Amino acid sequence: xxxxxxxxxxxxxxxxxxxxxxxxxxxxxxxxxxxxxxxxxxxxxxxxxxxxxxxxxxxxxxxxxxxxxxxxxxxxxxxxxxxxxxxxxxxxxxxxxxxxxxxxxxxxxxxxxxxxxxxxxxxxxxxxxxxxxxxxxxxxxxxxxxxxxxxxxxxxxxxxxxxxxxxxxxxxxxxxxxxxxxxxxxxxxxxxxxxxxxxxxxxxxxxxxxxxxxxxxxxxxxxxxxxxxxxxxxxxxxxxxxxxxxxxxxxxxxxxxxxxxxxxxxxxxxxxxxxxxxxxxxxxxxxxxxxxxxxxxxxxxxxxxxxxxxxxxxxxxxxxxxxxxxxxxxxxxxxxxxxxxxxxxxxxxxxxxxxxxxxxxxxxxxxxxxxxxxxxxxxxxxxxxxxxxxxxxxxxxxxxxxxxxxxxxxxxxxxxxxxxxxxxxxxxxxxxxxxxxxxxxxxxxxxxxxxxxxxxxxxxxxxxxxxxxxxxxxxxxxxxxxxxxxxxxxxxxxxxxxxxxxxxxxxxxxxxxxxxxxxxxxxxxxxxxxxxxxxxxxxxxxxxxxxxxxxxxxxxxxxxxxxxxxxxxxxxxxxxxxxxxxxxxxxxxxxxxxxxxxxxxxxxxxxxxxxxxxxxxxxxxxxxxxxxxxxxxxxxxx
Amino acid sequence: xxxxxxxxxxxxxxxxxxxxxxxxxxxxxxxxxxxxxxxxxxxxxxxxxxxxxxxxxxxxxxxxxxxxxxxxxxxxxxxxxxxxxxxxxxxxxxxxxxxxxxxxxxxxxxxxxxxxxxxxxxxxxxxxxxxxxxxxxxxxxxxxxxxxxxxxxxxxxxxxxxxxxxxxxxxxxxxxxxxxxxxxxxxxxxxxxxxxxxxxxxxxxxxxxxxxxxxxxxxxxxxxxxxxxxxxxxxxxxxxxxxxxxxxxxxxxxx
Numbered sequence: 029x030x031x032x033x034x035x036x037x038x039x040x041x042x043x044x045x046x047x048x049x050x051x052x053x054x055x056x057x058x059x060x061x062x063x064x065x066x067x068x069x070x071x072x073x074x075x076x077x078x079x080x081x082x083x084x085x086x087x088x089x090x091x092x093x094x095x096x097x098x099x100x101x102x103x104x105x106x107x108x109x110x111x112x113x114x115x116x117x118x119x120x121x122x123x124x125x126x127x128x129x130x131x132x133x134x135x136x137x138x139x140x141x142x143x144x145x146x147x148x149x150x151x152x153x154x155x156x157x158x159x160x161x162x163x164x165x166x167x168x169x170x171x172x173x174x175x176x177x178x179x180x181x182x183x184x185x186x187x188x189x190x191x192x193x194x195x196x197x198x199x200x201x202x203x204x205x206x207x208x209x210x211x212x213x214x215x216x217x218x219x220x221x222x223x224x225x226x227x228x229x230x231x232x233x234x235x236x237x238x239x240x241x242x243x244x245x246x247x248x249x250x251x252x253x254x255x256x257x258x259x260x261x262x263x264x265x266x267x268x269x270x271x272x273x274x275x276x277x278x279x280x281x282x283x284x285x286x287x288x289x290x291x292x293x294x295x296x297x298x299x300x301x302x303x304x305x306x307x308x309x310x311x312x313x314x315x316x317x318x319x320x321x322x323x324x325x326x327x328x329x330x331x332x333x334x335x336x337x338x339x340x341x342x343x344x345x346x347x348x349x350x351x352x353x354x355x356x357x358x359x360x361x362x363x364x365x366x367x368x369x370x371x372x373x374x375x376x377x378x379x380x381x382x383x384x385x386x387x388x389x390x391x392x393x394x395x396x397x398x399x400x401x402x403x404x405x406x407x408x409x410x411x412x413x414x415x416x417x418x419x420x421x422x423x424x425x426x427x428x429x430x431x432x433x434x435x436x437x438x439x440x441x442x443x444x445x446x447x448x449x450x451x452x453x454x455x456x457x458x459x460x461x462x463x464x465x466x467x468x469x470x471x472x473x474x475x476x477x478x479x480x481x482x483x484x485x486x487x488x489x490x491x492x493x494x495x496x497x498x499x500x501x502x503x504x505x506x507x508x509x510x511x512x513x514x515x516x517x518x519x520x521x522x523x524x525x526x527x528x529x530x531x532x533x534x535x536x537x538x539x540x541x542x543x544x545x546x547x548x549x550x551x552x553x554x555x556x557x558x559x560x561x562x563x564x565x566x567x568x569x570x571x572x573x574x575x576x577x578x579x580x581x582x583x584x585x586x587x588x589x590x591x592x593x594x595x596x597x598x599x600x601x602x603x604x605x606x607x608x609x610x611x612x613x614x615x616x617x618x619x620x621x622x623x624x625x626x627x628x629x630x631x632x633x634x635x636x637x638x639x640x641x642x643x644x645x646x647x648x649x650x651x652x653x654x655x656x657x658x659x660x661x662x663x664x665x666x
Numbered sequence: 667x668x669x670x671x672x673x674x675x676x677x678x679x680x681x682x683x684x685x686x687x688x689x690x691x692x693x694x695x696x697x698x699x700x701x702x703x704x705x706x707x708x709x710x711x712x713x714x715x716x717x718x719x720x721x722x723x724x725x726x727x728x729x730x731x732x733x734x735x736x737x738x739x740x741x742x743x744x745x746x747x748x749x750x751x752x753x754x755x756x757x758x759x760x761x762x763x764x765x766x767x768x769x770x771x772x773x774x775x776x777x778x779x780x781x782x783x784x785x786x787x788x789x790x791x792x793x794x795x796x797x798x799x800x801x802x803x804x805x806x807x808x809x810x811x812x813x814x815x816x817x818x819x820x821x822x823x824x825x826x827x828x829x830x831x832x833x834x835x836x837x838x839x840x841x842x843x844x845x846x847x848x849x850x851x852x853x854x855x856x857x858x859x860x861x862x863x864x865x866x867x868x869x870x871x872x873x874x875x876x877x878x879x880x881x882x883x884x885x886x887x888x889x890x891x892x893x894x895x896x897x898x899x900x901x902x903x904x905x906x907x908x909x910x911x912x913x914x915x916x917x918x919x920x921x
Contacts, residue, residue, distance in 0.1 A: 082799050082800055094783055094784075095786065097730070097787070098723055098729040098730060098731050100729070103728050103729065112806070150801075153803035154800060155806075156803065156806040156809070157798035157802070157804070157856055158796050158856075159796045159850065159851045159854050161817075161819040161820040161823050161850065161854065163816070164816040166813045168813065169807050187820060189728065192728055192824075192826075196823065199790075200794055200795035201795060201800070203790045203791040203794060203795055204791070204795040204797060204918075207793075208918060213787070215787070267723040267724040267725070268723055269723045301696040302694055304701045304704070305701070306698070307725050310726075408726070408751070411751050412751070414696075414753075414755060477801075478800075478801075526708050528704070529708075572710075572716055573716060578777045581711065581717060
């Protein structure tokens, strides 16, 4: 299979404009004859749904949550980047592009990243027009804050609830289209399969989570905006419902899965409290603007933070990276936290934590300023841990947070399957091996508001709505039968272990063997163990209840079954990528100072995997990455 | 600690439903309320019983998916806290805790603690938006918004749409939910052109869906996990009154 990224020719500044002219258009009168299915209603899905409906396409959206407004984008705290240069501090489209390519450790496609940076400013304009209450200065102008991995202040925010406000903006725009009858939203509906016929995506199979009914939905284009797969690790900062089923089912039907081993570990999460823990809570990276990270200099120092004198503290990020200090990128901050904890200097229960201390900032700026900036985050921390961060430092530890890998897409955000577009975190395109803070919101909205509305026209102009399959076409009835059979099988096993126990087991295995540090040995072990867990799952899982009812155990069983297949691909990709880059750290490949050591000669490519069967090895396809503008160098934040 | 949970069990929308008592023995203080229910559900599953259905997603208090009555109080006894952020350290050993769904005619029970809140989406669809076509926006800093105004709009926009205000209201009114959206958009300059029509349309939809009226009990504000102020209801009333006197209700149009 030849991967064609379809990146337009010409200088990078002009590629998107040229491409917009070169793409085919759909006549306004014809648009309503085309139907678009969008799965997922987060930033990417909701913004795409609203924008495509405004253009006149018939749009039908699906989400598993009880309302489109609850998609997990809502939990993003810190902010959204845009190259507005409102601070006059040297920002530009080119700098945002440069920072993102460098931050991604030179494993992203340059042309996509440039387009993202180019579009970023329009996103802010659009969101303000929709009523997003971004933070303002007293002058009435928009405020900015800085974020990890950059030296300019380009992040727009709405208190600590930026994702919520951006999502509610997109959701409200979509709601308007629903009211006008141009879009439909099906909540509590989960996509359980993709229907492919003649090499084209034709529609989806959906389970109504209230009645359990399975239904076929046919369309001219299918858009997956279903988020990432962090929950394969069980404990992550993702919402409980986040799952990979939509992209995994598409992968099984032929869509290539790119760079699954590029997973991001967020440095500032609340440490695990106990066995019952169901998820991890992130504390926004923006806290690192004013918080100082430290551990005791002495191993096994169990004194309370306040009793440890200044000269017995190791502000290790400031010491090792004087230029960026506490604002180094996420992968660097996470790895350093693991290193000091592995060295026996961690704090809190189990020694799995480091301090994030605001005492200096409170002294310098006053408690009121800190309260204004981070009040809701401090409250959240206090509520969960019963510790007051105004009086004692927070304890933080890294946790899985975001997945840069995802379905392979070309410049049009279309997968290798004709008619299947993939947006936001669900695709692999823009963040390389590491995502910078405040860039996920930017990408989700860029894809939905300003990329897909153009590229979907090019896809649709090549097909006729007359060729849309009827929902009773054999391609659909076969997929329906398969989905029904799968549910029946899960319910019929009636074994001795819960779905959750399998999810925890495979998640723990991944965290230990394919988490912050990976080695040939740990990955080989995991690859031997995962098929065994999967086999036991299909022989010994207990899923109570029936198929024709609201059955949360059955929903979860289907998702966990898919996670267990994805887990194997993740480890295989990690084993194959014999280099360290961004969030992928192979202990065999590090510099003398313990930094990630890339191998550009052999691994400057996107690894796109083709499914061949549950128990057979996938086929690797490589898309070479060319860096014409940002020349790969070892990332230095010193 | 040991607790007794009296949980509302209801098989489906048409089932009558009843309370069932479940002893839970090893509740840890740093568990969230939902994690305690997870532990109970694991046990029920292994015993061959049907686990308790409840909605939750982010478990960080922002998505608004979770929520039920904990001993008669929406989201439980802690102020400004959703059920997922309610930790067991706030309960006493030996306590009996009654868990039942949010109840309102417009929010019917689907199963156990799971309710249908699609009526809230319908209220937003009626007018809870600014009609700004993608691509039509002017430069963001061309329009100045005083910080106190932006902050006030953000206070209203903090609503997570969980439905606690409705469950807490003796009239099952959705006034606080509706007022939060009307105020968020109505405070901002870009929300002015549709301000009165928005209030008229959203209130009409609220009434049509079977929510009650507001009679100033203030229970909504007390129950709101995000601290949305009842002052916004006064603001909604002002926009609604202005709309009623100065404009006639117009259907939503695409032009």
